[in-house]
Amino acid sequence: MNGVTNISNDERHGAAIELRSVSKSYGAIQAVDRVDLRVERGEIFGLIGHNGAGKSTLFKMMLGLTPASSGEILINGGSVAGKGFRATRRALGYLPENVVLYDNLSGLETLKFFARLKGADLKQCAPTLERVGLAHAGNRPLREYSKGMRQRLGFAQALLGKPQVLFLDEPTNGLDPQAIRDFYFVLRDLRDSGVTILITSHILAELQERVDRLAIMVAGRIQALGTVQGLREQQQAPLQIELRLSEVDAVFARQALSELNGVSCSSSTLGLSVSCPREAKLAVLGVATGLGARLLDLTIAEPSLEDLFFELGKARE
Numbered sequence: 001m002n003g004v005t006n007i008s009n010d011e012r013h014g015a016a017i018e019l020r021s022v023s024k025s026y027g028a029i030q031a032v033d034r035v036d037l038r039v040e041r042g043e044i045f046g047l048i049g050h051n052g053a054g055k056s057t058l059f060k061m062m063l064g065l066t067p068a069s070s071g072e073i074l075i076n077g078g079s080v081a082g083k084g085f086r087a088t089r090r091a092l093g094y095l096p097e098n099v100v101l102y103d104n105l106s107g108l109e110t111l112k113f114f115a116r117l118k119g120a121d122l123k124q125c126a127p128t129l130e131r132v133g134l135a136h137a138g139n140r141p142l143r144e145y146s147k148g149m150r151q152r153l154g155f156a157q158a159l160l161g162k163p164q165v166l167f168l169d170e171p172t173n174g175l176d177p178q179a180i181r182d183f184y185f186v187l188r189d190l191r192d193s194g195v196t197i198l199i200t201s202h203i204l205a206e207l208q209e210r211v212d213r214l215a216i217m218v219a220g221r222i223q224a225l226g227t228v229q230g231l232r233e234q235q236q237a238p239l240q241i242e243l244r245l246s247e248v249d250a251v252f253a254r255q256a257l258s259e260l261n262g263v264s265c266s267s268s269t270l271g272l273s274v275s276c277p278r279e280a281k282l283a284v285l286g287v288a289t290g291l292g293a294r295l296l297d298l299t300i301a302e303p304s305l306e307d308l309f310f311e312l313g314k315a316r317e
């Protein structure tokens with residue numbers, strides 16, 4: 001029996017975050033419903049879901065900002081409801097969806113303010129501003145900051161104290177494409193140094209290539225969990241194959257493809273758009289290559305995270 005307990009303790013220490021049947025209700029509203037989740041150290045983990053799915057509530061419980069109605073939450077092996085959580089909390093960084101900032105303070109003063117609250121070394125403030133690309137604006141008052149600059153500053157305050165676990169709630173809101181790239185560059189750097197990162201976003205295309213794993217929440221529950229490729233396979237989402245053909249050849253190809261199981265075709269501006277199950281891919285390619293020089297071009301698109309999200313919604317309807 002001891003052996004079993006030891007294995008489970010070892011596992012517990014390996015996880016940055018572990019949730020066991022965690023629920024939260026606000027009166028009659030079941031915001032989070034029996035969520036089990038384990039996030040490993042050094043993972044970039046995405047949490048996606050519709051408005052009101054329960055993402056922010058889950059974050060707040062993991063941060064110890066709001067108590068769970070039931071279940072257990074462990075951060076770095078320690079319970080968020082336990083006495084030692086004050087110490088654990090110092091190892092956490094949080095960028096809320098709407099960070100409150102004071103217009104009359106400069107960027108640097110703002111960071112110093114947050115550093116004092118957090119008990120972080122004030123010497124970290126200037127380098128942290130630089131890390132988020134705000135070194136040039138550190139002495140300007142926040143009333144002169146753009147939305148994207150405020151968001152970067154919010155990210156900077158989350159980095160103070162060198163957190164081991166970072167919670168980022170819609171962190172790229174208001175960032176331009178270059179700033180989004182810079183932001184994920186910093187995240188990868190943090191991940192490579194062992195920081196665990198949880199991130200929510202409604203911009204699924206942005207998360208798709210950047211998270212190690214993700215969970216899709218629907219109405220308070222985790223409905224799907226894994227890597228993007230793993231979710232594609234779990235959900236058996238169809239591939240989209242575009243064939244560039246003349247109109248006459250498209251009619252011919254459509255007829256041949258209609259004989260394959262699970263394959264459906266529709267006309268497209270290029271010729272033919274083919275939706276096919278993963279296991280029919282080679283058969284479709286066989287038909288396509290059989291067209292020889294009449295096939296002018298071909299592209300294969302894996303289902304996007306957005307496709308998977310909507311497929312999951314359809315499966316529930």
Ligand SMILES: Nc1ncnc2c1ncn2[C@@H]1O[C@H](COP(=O)(O)OP(=O)(O)OP(=O)(O)O)[C@@H](O)[C@H]1O
Nearest residue numbers: 026029030031049050051052053054055056057058
């Ligand atoms: N303090 C609160 N009091 C009452 N209900 C709340 C409270 N906070 C959240 N809720 C409810 O809990 C549910 C989950 O809300 P939550 O903010 O966690 O969703 P979300 O997934 O973060 O949504 P969004 O994508 O819009 O940010 C919603 O029905 C919301 O109305």
